[in-house]
Amino acid sequence: MNTKLKSGRGKQFFAICCLLLSINYFPAAAQDLSLIPMPVSVQKGNGSFELSNSTVITVPAQQPEIQKVASYLVAKIKPATGLTLKVASGSFSSTIEFVINSKTDTQLGKEGYLLEVTSDKIKISANAPSGLFYGVQTFLQLLPKEIESNKLQSAVAWKAPAVTIKDYPRFAWRGIMLDVSRHFFSKEYVKEYIEQLGRYKFNRLHLHLTDDNGWRVEIKSLPRLTEVGAWRVPRTGTFGSNEPAKPGEKPTYGGFYTHEDIKELVQFAKDRYIEIIPEIDVPGHSMAAIAAYPELSVTKDASIKVNPGTKFSTWFGGGKFEMHIDNTLNPTDEKVYQFLDKVFTEVAALFPYEYIHMGGDECYKGYWERDPAVQAFMKKNKLKNGEELQSYFTKRVAKIIASKKKKMIGWDEILEGGIAPGAAVMSWRGTEGGIEASHLKHPVVMSPATEYYLDMMQGDPSIEPPVYSTARLKDTYMLNLLPEGIDSAYVLGGQGNLWTEQIPTEAHAEYMTYPRAFAISETVWSPKNKKEWNGFVSRVEDHLGRFDEAQINYAPSIYDPIIDVKKNSNGQLTIDLSSEVQNVDIFYTVDNSIPNQYYPKYDGTITFPEGADMLRVITYRNNKPMGRLISLKAEDLEKRVKK
Numbered sequence: 001m002n003t004k005l006k007s008g009r010g011k012q013f014f015a016i017c018c019l020l021l022s023i024n025y026f027p028a029a030a031q032d033l034s035l036i037p038m039p040v041s042v043q044k045g046n047g048s049f050e051l052s053n054s055t056v057i058t059v060p061a062q063q064p065e066i067q068k069v070a071s072y073l074v075a076k077i078k079p080a081t082g083l084t085l086k087v088a089s090g091s092f093s094s095t096i097e098f099v100i101n102s103k104t105d106t107q108l109g110k111e112g113y114l115l116e117v118t119s120d121k122i123k124i125s126a127n128a129p130s131g132l133f134y135g136v137q138t139f140l141q142l143l144p145k146e147i148e149s150n151k152l153q154s155a156v157a158w159k160a161p162a163v164t165i166k167d168y169p170r171f172a173w174r175g176i177m178l179d180v181s182r183h184f185f186s187k188e189y190v191k192e193y194i195e196q197l198g199r200y201k202f203n204r205l206h207l208h209l210t211d212d213n214g215w216r217v218e219i220k221s222l223p224r225l226t227e228v229g230a231w232r233v234p235r236t237g238t239f240g241s242n243e244p245a246k247p248g249e250k251p252t253y254g255g256f257y258t259h260e261d262i263k264e265l266v267q268f269a270k271d272r273y274i275e276i277i278p279e280i281d282v283p284g285h286s287m288a289a290i291a292a293y294p295e296l297s298v299t300k301d302a303s304i305k306v307n308p309g310t311k312f313s314t315w316f317g318g319g320k321f322e323m324h325i326d327n328t329l330n331p332t333d334e335k336v337y338q339f340l341d342k343v344f345t346e347v348a349a350l351f352p353y354e355y356i357h358m359g360g361d362e363c364y365k366g367y368w369e370r371d372p373a374v375q376a377f378m379k380k381n382k383l384k385n386g387e388e389l390q391s392y393f394t395k396r397v398a399k400i401i402a403s404k405k406k407k408m409i410g411w412d413e414i415l416e417g418g419i420a421p422g423a424a425v426m427s428w429r430g431t432e433g434g435i436e437a438s439h440l441k442h443p444v445v446m447s448p449a450t451e452y453y454l455d456m457m458q459g460d461p462s463i464e465p466p467v468y469s470t471a472r473l474k475d476t477y478m479l480n481l482l483p484e485g486i487d488s489a490y491v492l493g494g495q496g497n498l499w500t501e502q503i504p505t506e507a508h509a510e511y512m513t514y515p516r517a518f519a520i521s522e523t524v525w526s527p528k529n530k531k532e533w534n535g536f537v538s539r540v541e542d543h544l545g546r547f548d549e550a551q552i553n554y555a556p557s558i559y560d561p562i563i564d565v566k567k568n569s570n571g572q573l574t575i576d577l578s579s580e581v582q583n584v585d586i587f588y589t590v591d592n593s594i595p596n597q598y599y600p601k602y603d604g605t606i607t608f609p610e611g612a613d614m615l616r617v618i619t620y621r622n623n624k625p626m627g628r629l630i631s632l633k634a635e636d637l638e639k640r641v642k643k
């Protein structure tokens, strides 16, 4: 404590401060701002700005793009506040002023902004409209959480604490991938998904548009891709063990985006400064295309259907696998390249951005290896193995994509057998592919599965929908995007990937995306030295409150207890309990009763009593349950002992 407070004047000052704080006179000083991603610099001021009916958003005259950002803010503010802010040029008494710097601030770049909140006005200045958009996002996060509500919240004072924030991103590529093939997500939902990504300063939505389970983009010159390839028989069982189509069963489940749909999505995303990156996954993962055009594969098997999530592969560990149904394009057939030329011609015209993703992952080479014509082709072209044959294919695809004036990006398998000139690499099998590509001087996007695959469980496997592995919020947050040995000059940024084999619904897509997308957002936007787990997780809690207001789903897994089981030297099970959030108490039982705040409170390693059937655990805060009840049988605990 400051010793000056012991003097009389100090005591008086202290008492006045307490009084002022209690009447919320120093809101900015008294409460931490809860911003995600954390800005580069935040200087709190005194007082606050209050939105009112007389607040005007002032914009430079005749700049339609800036007008659009202003309209976006008007629309965001209206539902909860009931205020319809005017947008105008000129001076007014209460303003949110949008300013484009007359002299470029080189530190801010294209996406940075300066946000100044004082008691009488707000000023957002930037070099470009995208910076104004990000300044708007930060400003919205300064307002009370009820701003996220779609219903009028008449009891709230719409104050933003006085503050000066200077901010700009760490990485240029800040992405999330949505797999719309394994399950189709409607255009309306994709817009909602984009809307939320924009709120957290993401600027890339990678759409995984094609796979074994559905082709989702209309290609007018190849109509069967969506007439046939977009539909499969409906199944609600576990993906990977579903029943195949019964004889005569109609493929009624699926959908696709027309050219008009794509144009609408691209514009919607563009208005939120998000580029949509299309992925056409070839030469593997192509069963939907083969169902439509069987002649594209080596086997030319006309009985192949769009797959409803059956078990059609076996995985042997170490990345080795076998496909029981042929899902690969024939890399030796000119017709395949003519097909791809048609596909990429239309895709390139629909998505007005630099990159097209061509997949390249998990391509099974068995059907190629067993085909005499393919073998003869390899011999003639001096291709030693399947990897070199895939590399031949990828280089041909790169040329097709280049002929459409686009750059190519692919999963890290495109490194195998020799990478195509200029191709960018998305590193998913850990970070090694990214490191290797950077040394070969190829651009890299880091999306290692172990931390950035959003289809993984985020809490205890006993209460999460089952998936093959776990990436908790903390795992995602702690990832170092620039691992040792990488040449950071080639790292474009990072991306989380939402594969949807096990995600059939919109609610579940949100559950799996949030809050982990917050962790990715902060990693790709904020300076590395601003990242700090405890502060982050407390801000996450505030943002989950915002999601509650907005009625958007998220995983509450951070509140669940974490159960760590070991065995001591006497052969007894010992259990350590913790949680990702702070300030919770953990209550448990080992006698089959259901714990709450009146049961034993965890305060150190538990020795599981001999003969006990069950451990049950739950977290509480202020006498309220926070996490979900986890119940594990003795035999489950045994299985969890780390060998």
Ligand code: ACM
Residues within 6 Å of the ligand: 361, 362, 411, 428
């Ligand atoms: C992938 O997860 N197969 C890129």
